[in-house]
Amino acid sequence: MSEQKKLLIIDDDPDFVEGLKSILKAANYNVDAAYNPKDGFQALQTKHYDMLLLDIMMGRGAEGIMLARKLNKDPKLREIPVLIITGIREQMAFLFPGQAVHPHFLPVDELVEKPVEPALLLEKVSTLLQAAKARKAQTK
Secondary structure (H helix, E strand, C coil): CCCCCEEEEECCCHHHHHHHHHHHHHCCCEEEEECCHHHHHHHHHHCCCCEEEECCCECCEEHHHHHHHHHHHCCCHHHCCEEEEECCCCCCCCEECCEECCCCCCCCCEEEECCCCHHHHHHHHHHHHHHHHHHHHHHC
8 A cells, every 4th residue: 555645735715715625535545735935845844745735825926836846956955746726827927828938937836716616626636746756766
């Protein structure tokens, strides 16, 4: 039997976080949550996580973007797959429908919009975890 994957959610909406946690826990993931980027970054530095689910709009604005860029600069943390779950895709012209403004604008692995369907969430998480496992196997 494979080891239970440990996920971290960083989102400032407690109700949304609880919804995500219930979906992911039902699928046998071990899930922690942080409700702001500072606490989330500290958790990432002190514990091992297999994946990060990150909101963009927190605190004074797009703090999730700043956190994703900060993670990308850290040699250890940049290996963690990042799934952005956000409600800002078209409203803020962050992305045009279906295509990124620039592929390196935000260093994440995948982006989905709120509200996210449970089946889509589980599919994205599974796919990103499998891709990360394959990358690790290639580097060994």
